[in-house]
Amino acid sequence: MTEARYDIPFNRPSLSGDELKYLAEAVRMGHISGDGFYTSKCHDFLERKLGVRRALLTTSCTHALELAALLLDLNKGDEIILPAFSFVSTANAFVLRGARPVFADVRPDTLNLDEEKLPHLITRNTRAVVPMHYAGVGCEMDTILEIARNQNLAVIEDNAHGLFGKYRDRFLGTFGCLAAQSFHETKNVTCGEGGALLINDERFIERAEIIRQKGTDRTRFFRGKVDKYSWVDLGSSYLPSDILAAFLFAQFEAHVQIQASREQIWQRYYGELKDWADGNGVRLPVVPAECDQAYHLFYLLLPSLKQRQRFILRLKERGILSVFHYVPLHTSKMGRRYGGMPGDCPVAETISERLVRLPFYNQLSETEQSRVIDAIREIRV
Numbered sequence: 091m092t093e094a095r096y097d098i099p100f101n102r103p104s105l106s107g108d109e110l111k112y113l114a115e116a117v118r119m120g121h122i123s124g125d126g127f128y129t130s131k132c133h134d135f136l137e138r139k140l141g142v143r144r145a146l147l148t149t150s151c152t153h154a155l156e157l158a159a160l161l162l163d164l165n166k167g168d169e170i171i172l173p174a175f176s177f178v179s180t181a182n183a184f185v186l187r188g189a190r191p192v193f194a195d196v197r198p199d200t201l202n203l204d205e206e207k208l209p210h211l212i213t214r215n216t217r218a219v220v221p222m223h224y225a226g227v228g229c230e231m232d233t234i235l236e237i238a239r240n241q242n243l244a245v246i247e248d249n250a251h252g253l254f255g256k257y258r259d260r261f262l263g264t265f266g267c268l269a270a271q272s273f274h275e276t277k278n279v280t281c282g283e284g285g286a287l288l289i290n291d292e293r294f295i296e297r298a299e300i301i302r303q304k305g306t307d308r309t310r311f312f313r314g315k316v317d318k319y320s321w322v323d324l325g326s327s328y329l330p331s332d333i334l335a336a337f338l339f340a341q342f343e344a345h346v347q348i349q350a351s352r353e354q355i356w357q358r359y360y361g362e363l364k365d366w367a368d369g370n371g372v373r374l375p376v377v378p379a380e381c382d383q384a385y386h387l388f389y390l391l392l393p394s395l396k397q398r399q400r401f402i403l404r405l406k407e408r409g410i411l412s413v414f415h416y417v418p419l420h421t422s423k424m425g426r427r428y429g430g431m432p433g434d435c436p437v438a439e440t441i442s443e444r445l446v447r448l449p450f451y452n453q454l455s456e457t458e459q460s461r462v463i464d465a466i467r468e469i470r471v
């Protein structure tokens with residue numbers, strides 16, 4: 091069934107201000123390929139707002155992760171530790187470079203990589219850890235960073251969900267040497283398909299610019315640092331059109347209002363579903379005190395797969411689309427090729443079967459949300 095048949099979809103993209111004006115402006119300025127006026131406005135915004143050394147827009151978060159993996163210079167046999175409950179790109183980006191993914195189970199409260207499992211997964215081949223901040227709620231970064239420092243491992247944050255979220259008052263995306271953002275249609279700020287690589291360790295900056303520009307020193311050429319540009323390293327084309335950057339910049343400008351409206355939606359779901367959840371054995375999201383979440387998504391954990399499927403069906407009958415999330419990576423066809431077995435990551439396995447995400451988008455109206463809440467409260471799990 092397509093989303094169009096639902097009265098209340100799971101996600102609905104919206105304009106938040108000047109998107110179309112800036113898009114036309116990019117065309118008028120005569121530069122709609124990558125690294126134009128709006129791309130540099132976006133870079134500037136991310137660098138200032140988050141306090142990262144360098145931000146580079148990419149065509150997706152997947153590509154930002156691939157760029158990060160290229161920067162690590164991985165060799166066959168190198169191992170990367172990542173949460174079993176994550177999107178395929180968290181693994182694929184490194185697998186593409188010949189590395190072996192090692193799957194960590196997640197914490198039952200935040201559903202983030204379980205830092206206590208980390209020491210047991212480290213071998214002499216481990217090169218990096220990729221924490222992913224699920225739902226924009228920060229991982230236990232103090233512990234993860236300490237373990238990584240002691241073992242000389244790189245930390246790459248998959249911050250697809252976490253833009254504007256904080257851990258101990260510091261923005262997510264500023265902890266790892268590198269971090270990847272997503273501006274996919276379902277994210278808080280979007281340009282349809284897009285992403286960014288955040289660089290906190292300045293040793294990576296020059297090479298990241300080269301890899302993103304097809305392995306050439308074109309960025310240095312445009313800065314007047316070299317008199318011609320040529321092929322100098324591995325690379326690909328990871329830079330988005332300035333048309334997408336123009337759209338994205340308008341969303342960045344509206345980020346305060348976007349975040350405020352998402353916070354309000356999240357708090358209303360939480361407040362108005364709490365009693366129903368308690369009475370039905372359903373668990374609501376957990377946000378530790380040290381985390382300011384990014385208000386990226388709202389999920390429920392039903393008691394079992396069967397009850398989750400029934401719940402999705404009941405909402406569907408009311409014209410409301412609710413969706414499950416990741417299938418565990420370690421038990422997927424590819425995960426099993428890397429040695430993953432059912433039972434390896436029991437928390438990831440159970441939450442994957444029980445989790446359901448509710449409609450959540452910037453312009454979800456009060457009336458729409460009331461319909462979702464009323465429909466849920468009628469369900470006896």
Ligand SMILES: Cc1ncc(COP(=O)(O)O)c(C=O)c1O
Nearest residue numbers: 150151152177179250272273274
């Ligand atoms: C945790 C995580 N990482 C990476 C991605 C990939 O993002 P993109 O679609 O921008 O490539 C997603 C997709 O939603 C995701 O959930």
